[in-house]
Amino acid sequence: MCVVQVPAAALENLEGAHLARWCGQLHDWATAGGHCVLLLCHGEVATLAPRLLPLNRLCAGVAQLYPHRGALQYLVHYWSNAEGVFAHRDFESEWRGFHLHVMADGDGLMAAVLAQEGGDRFLYLAQAQALEGAPPFSPAWRLFDNWSALMAGALQAQAATVVLSIDENADVDALTRIVFHLRSERGNGLKLVVREMQPCLRYADERLLLESGASLVAPSSLPLARFLTLLETIQGQVWQGRLPQDPERLIRLHRPPDVGGIVTPVQFRQLAGELLDQGEGVVESAVLVLQPVAGVSPVQALQQLQMRRRGDFACMHAGQVWLFLFACRSDGIERALGNLFRLPWRELFDGYQRLVGHDVAAMGASEGGVAPPQPRQVPVMAPVAQAPSWTAPRPIRLGGER
Structure with missing residues (x-):
């Protein structure tokens, strides 16, 4: 038995045909003399193993020893002899003094994983x-x-x-x-x-x-x-x-519809219902109802709304603001509201309530045919009265001439 220690870097420069010829010559020499040759390649061997696997007619086996999560794993890519072929097995091992011992055979899950993996798993x-x-x-x-x-x-x-x-x-x-x-x-x-x-x-x-x-x-x-x-x-x-x-x-299921902005309640009910039904649970969207605080009308609240994404739309219904946010998870609702309104949304609303599909379907149609007022046409506050003349600034010349 011949045990030869070889740095992996020494084999990196061998091209595919050259590596195959070198392994073939070594195989013929070992067969003729009745020798068993074990090459211990140390260093970066992640690229070497995939190159050796196609040479299985010349190499009796390929294995790797590598660290994994604080332990040593002994991976047998394959091993063939007169009794058959053994392949795709991983063993946990440890050093005891100067000896390497197998701790336990890889479990069924690990064996199933390796059965689907190839020799390039480290690339x-x-x-x-x-x-x-x-x-x-x-x-x-x-x-x-x-x-x-x-x-x-x-x-x-x-x-x-x-x-x-x-x-x-x-x-x-x-x-x-x-x-x-x-x-x-x-x-x-x-x-x-x-x-x-x-x-x-x-x-x-x-x-x-x-x-x-x-x-x-x-x-x-x-x-x-x-x-x-x-x-x-x-x-x-x-x-x-x-x-x-x-x-x-x-x-298509993950793409927002080509609609956005302020719509009528009828349009809101139709669009939201269709998106919730067609989504098939692939994308989580949010339907919200926000109640304006005292002194703020729904129109004034809508004026602060700025929608930049397709698939986000809103309406005014029953004195409240209804929002549909496409692809918005539960943990991202408040962050989305912070981006949607120019003013802090907590200063505009008492809070929000999240609805489900049947709540949207139950929206009353009493306001359905009336389009909501355009927010940009409604001032946020009354115009400021003209300031007294004595408060107007006057220029004053400093220094020099009197």
Whole structure:
């Protein structure tokens, strides 16, 4: 038995054909002499294992020992001998003195996970923008300039971590189609990560990406160091979602309707009812009723309303302000109200009540045919009276002439 210690860097420069020829020569020499050769490669071996797996006719087995969450894991990619083939198993191990001992056999869940993973599980394929201009952290990192180049590399992967970046909301639909294509083509073992570089993703956009196959969506507020730590937490995971057959339908369900602003109560009831029914629970929206404080009319409250997003609309009904906020979660309602009104919303209203679908359907139609007054035509306060003449400022010359 020959045990040879080799730095992984020594094999990095061998091209695919050269590596195969070298393994073939070593295999022929060992077979002719009846030897068993064990190569212990130390260093960065994340890129070496995927290159050795296709050479399984020349190498009897490939295994890795790596740290994972404070413990040592012994991963057997495959091992073949006269009794058969053993593959995709992970064992927790520990050092006892100068010996390496297996703690316990990998459980059924870990075995199922590894059965869907390939030898490239330690590789990272990322857009250069997602690393904020930093160079590759190790040979296990491969950087690409754009989505097209990254997608070409990701379509050859099985369990690698693929990091895509986005900085414009207009690119959400295109990125969704890329994520869906990679997930449907390469399976659930691939770890697809989207990093937001600028604040551009809304709640509905994050849901859309996750339901289209993304494993993780990282917000723009996350520093690079914390982002890299977050990547470590998803290693060994398999995407558990159910991929839809048609991504276009999923995109439509997550897109706001082409309506916004102030509408009549009849329009409000119709639009809100349709959106709540058609959404199928894919996107969480909010229907709110706000009661103006004493001294503030609903028209004056509506005058302070500024709606910038499609899918958000309001009406005046029964002396109250009714709001529909598309893709607004419960924990984001008060933040949304703070953005919608020019004045602090707590100074305009006594509070808000959240409604459900049947409350919208029960809206009275007594005011349905009357359009609400346009807020811009109603002054917020009475005009100020003309100031006395003696309060007007007068110029005074300082110094010099009398």
